[in-house]
Amino acid sequence: MRLRFNFVLGLALALLVVVAAISAGWIAPYDPVIDADLMNSEMPPSWEHWLGTDGQGRDVLSRILYGARVSLTVGLVSQLINSCIGTALGVSAGYFGGWWDDLVNGLTNVMLAIPSLVFALAIMAVLGPGLPSLLIALGLTNWSWTCRIARSSTLSLKNQGFVQAARSAGFSDTNIMRTQILPNILGPVLVIATLGIGGAVLAEAALSFLGVGIRPPQPSWGNMLTDARELIRTAPWASVFPGLAIFITVLGFNLLGDGLRDMLDPHMRTRKA
Amino acid sequence: MLRFIFRRTLQMIPTLLAVVLIIFVIFSVVPGSFISSLMAEGRNATNADVMAHLNEQFGLDKPLPVRLWDYLWGLAHFDLGISYRTREPVWNVIEPRLWPSIKLALAAMGFAGVVGIPLGFLAALKPGSVFDTGTMMLAVSGLSVPEFWLGLLLMYVFALQLGLLPSFGYQADSIRHIILPAIALGVSPMALLARTTRAGVLDVMNADFVRTARAKGLSEPRLVRAHVTRNVLVLILTTLGLQIGSLMGQAIVIEKLFSWPGIGSLLVDSVSARDIPVVQGAVIVIVLWFLVINMLVDVAYAAIDPRIKVA
Amino acid sequence: MNGILPDPVLSVRNLRIGVGRRNEILHDVSFDILPGETYGLVGESGSGKSITGLSVMGLLKRPLEVIGGSVLFRGQDVLKLGSRARRRLRGDRMAMVFQEPMTALNPLATIGRQIAEMFVVHRGMGWADARRKAVEALESVRVPSPEERARSYPHQLSGGMRQRVMIAIALACRPDLLIADEPTTALDVTVQAGVLELIAELCKAEGTAVLLVSHDLGVIANMCRRVGVMDRGRLVEEQDTRALFANPMHPYTRGLLAARPRLGSRTLSGRGRLTELDQVVASEDRARDTPTMTTPRGFQAEATA
Numbered sequence: 021m022r023l024r025f026n027f028v029l030g031l032a033l034a035l036l037v038v039v040a041a042i043s044a045g046w047i048a049p050y051d052p053v054i055d056a057d058l059m060n061s062e063m064p065p066s067w068e069h070w071l072g073t074d075g076q077g078r079d080v081l082s083r084i085l086y087g088a089r090v091s092l093t094v095g096l097v098s099q100l101i102n103s104c105i106g107t108a109l110g111v112s113a114g115y116f117g118g119w120w121d122d123l124v125n126g127l128t129n130v131m132l133a134i135p136s137l138v139f140a141l142a143i144m145a146v147l148g149p150g151l152p153s154l155l156i157a158l159g160l161t162n163w164s165w166t167c168r169i170a171r172s173s174t175l176s177l178k179n180q181g182f183v184q185a186a187r188s189a190g191f192s193d194t195n196i197m198r199t200q201i202l203p204n205i206l207g208p209v210l211v212i213a214t215l216g217i218g219g220a221v222l223a224e225a226a227l228s229f230l231g232v233g234i235r236p237p238q239p240s241w242g243n244m245l246t247d248a249r250e251l252i253r254t255a256p257w258a259s260v261f262p263g264l265a266i267f268i269t270v271l272g273f274n275l276l277g278d279g280l281r282d283m284l285d286p287h288m289r290t291r292k293a
Numbered sequence: 294m295l296r297f298i299f300r301r302t303l304q305m306i307p308t309l310l311a312v313v314l315i316i317f318v319i320f321s322v323v324p325g326s327f328i329s330s331l332m333a334e335g336r337n338a339t340n341a342d343v344m345a346h347l348n349e350q351f352g353l354d355k356p357l358p359v360r361l362w363d364y365l366w367g368l369a370h371f372d373l374g375i376s377y378r379t380r381e382p383v384w385n386v387i388e389p390r391l392w393p394s395i396k397l398a399l400a401a402m403g404f405a406g407v408v409g410i411p412l413g414f415l416a417a418l419k420p421g422s423v424f425d426t427g428t429m430m431l432a433v434s435g436l437s438v439p440e441f442w443l444g445l446l447l448m449y450v451f452a453l454q455l456g457l458l459p460s461f462g463y464q465a466d467s468i469r470h471i472i473l474p475a476i477a478l479g480v481s482p483m484a485l486l487a488r489t490t491r492a493g494v495l496d497v498m499n500a501d502f503v504r505t506a507r508a509k510g511l512s513e514p515r516l517v518r519a520h521v522t523r524n525v526l527v528l529i530l531t532t533l534g535l536q537i538g539s540l541m542g543q544a545i546v547i548e549k550l551f552s553w554p555g556i557g558s559l560l561v562d563s564v565s566a567r568d569i570p571v572v573q574g575a576v577i578v579i580v581l582w583f584l585v586i587n588m589l590v591d592v593a594y595a596a597i598d599p600r601i602k603v604a
Numbered sequence: 605m606n607g608i609l610p611d612p613v614l615s616v617r618n619l620r621i622g623v624g625r626r627n628e629i630l631h632d633v634s635f636d637i638l639p640g641e642t643y644g645l646v647g648e649s650g651s652g653k654s655i656t657g658l659s660v661m662g663l664l665k666r667p668l669e670v671i672g673g674s675v676l677f678r679g680q681d682v683l684k685l686g687s688r689a690r691r692r693l694r695g696d697r698m699a700m701v702f703q704e705p706m707t708a709l710n711p712l713a714t715i716g717r718q719i720a721e722m723f724v725v726h727r728g729m730g731w732a733d734a735r736r737k738a739v740e741a742l743e744s745v746r747v748p749s750p751e752e753r754a755r756s757y758p759h760q761l762s763g764g765m766r767q768r769v770m771i772a773i774a775l776a777c778r779p780d781l782l783i784a785d786e787p788t789t790a791l792d793v794t795v796q797a798g799v800l801e802l803i804a805e806l807c808k809a810e811g812t813a814v815l816l817v818s819h820d821l822g823v824i825a826n827m828c829r830r831v832g833v834m835d836r837g838r839l840v841e842e843q844d845t846r847a848l849f850a851n852p853m854h855p856y857t858r859g860l861l862a863a864r865p866r867l868g869s870r871t872l873s874g875r876g877r878l879t880e881l882d883q884v885v886a887s888e889d890r891a892r893d894t895p896t897m898t899t900p901r902g903f904q905a906e907a908t909a
Contacts, residue, residue: 026433126308133312135539137545137546145565230549274437275433501707502710504702505708509699509722510696510726527712
């Protein structure tokens, strides 16, 4: 398996963000919330403030570094939840078939029909702002593709020799699903999850931008943009850099996902770049 | 064909019912009801009589299944209930928002199609070339960029710095107002379309029947026109439909950013005002749009692809 | 040898094909096909017989390319022609029928249109006239109710019918050479004979030469005047069909003949265990540099019979 260029670039970008998130406490030059200095608000990038300051005189770089924690937590945790739900539903539906399959299928179609951002917005409205609500809202609304892939892969695996052999050897259904089917669908599930992390980071930013995600003064890339858009004339850097951080993070995970798919499925390589 | 459309329309009903059910259940567990949030805001509903009156007026005193039944019954008569906030029928609140939303979705999709499909096509004709690599990098970037940030940058450059276009707002007959939000909203479907088109063209160009067409002595332009285009269209139609269908939902942030008076901004405003009937109505409209577009895609499939049986 | 043989329609000389410029996979293949003659290329899969056919048509796909030799078609080296001139020959003067009729036709266009296209492209006809000619062409390949079939789509036809449509397309412009690449391999055994007869009959009537590529010795024996045996990108032996079956000269050919499943030799499983060629043919006999073993053509009288 040759390493692909997009995989390497994606991995580098994703690692950059992970390192930033983990080490934010040590490398951030200022405190993202307390160090507000209204005398020095809307300062352009300088040696003291590499990426300038925002409307309340807070260091944009420090806030971006801390914001990485929110974005990454939301991206990773919500995708983990989505993958578990999607895989469990998809595998069981494909394996057992019957009314359960019909039910899961129907539910998947319903989930596809409600745009996930709209769904997440509705859940956020009920749960109120905050990180836990975000994890739930984004973790429950984006499992339909995973479910579809898991289901169709299970359907084709179910009739293959090794699964039939395990069945005639008297393995239990759960055992077969865990040991025979799951390992064979992990690849595509991982690809969708990786691509989904990018989507979740975007969704978090959008919800926070709308004011229902992470509430200020806690920094999140989305709510930084809410404040900054009012200042776009006088302090464009306060808008440019948080957005750039989102872009780089999402690009990293998207490239990583694409690269993974290319490497896991060489046949697709020339077709989908 | 008419029967096919009719049957597909009937198939939408269970999905729609399930959506209503889910939304209804979600909002019935809202801890702070609309009435209590009115009280918290210290407006008028301070005494118990007023609260009881309001509860009765909006039917909130009845148990959940009864309320659900009432809502569905109303829905069957195209009655979406009464807005908590404006006391108007929900439909009257939604209706003026509909056309701006559809216009924005179609404009964004127009941009996505006009740019994305040719890009994907050209990229596929020379796979591995600089143009191809560049297009695919552009596509993955387009899928990664937060659309509201892109909108903000477009606004900054084209409206504030260059003064070429209005920075926000809506005018019924103005094309200039729609350009920036449509581009910001259209970038991600554009990127997706470029990718699917490229993959589709590569697929079709490698198909046996294209080799047959070459063996028949067709020139490349003729071959692409007569044998590739339609087959690619079949491959990208699903993506096209899914994108148009979900654009109305995806537009909420862009609508908010550009103060576009569409369903999306209505949804956001109603969520923060806890105007549940309007939220439900807006979600139903967004889902209905998705379902109708996908039905149209199926109809288009049946029209283009003879292998799909209509009857 | 009796008298003078006519000039060949197709004369392949020292043809070499590579994956890119470096990896040669077809080595110095030479053979001639006379007008009206049916020439067979036989060999295992991967022996290079299909790419030989494709390279004559100019349909090799990208990593594959011709790296040497010449392909003389009616005395003209088509490898030296520009892409436009070459394209005009394709379909008009030389045509091809492929193995897989299920995927070789455009699923979204009617049969009639796909045949009519030949007349539009090569004869400059309008679509209405071309369509009429297409129905005639369908009739000539014995497709029942051709008027109706012309309006059908490929998925509505059986494999045998589709292959007849492919033949109608290929022979629409009465080419001088038809390349048939495993034309019956994907078909039911019951319709194979009909399709082969059709090819033989139509080509005989028009005097069309045929290059028949097949792994099936039975098909080759029934159809061809002369046979080339290919192994690992080389033409190892070329003889008149009868002589080849009676007296195979190359060890590989002998192995190929011996490996044929015969009715009498079936095992009980019904599928018949095929002899592995590697067990029969010594590997030094399959070396790269051995020359083609060839005998002169038989009597001219027989060649046209």
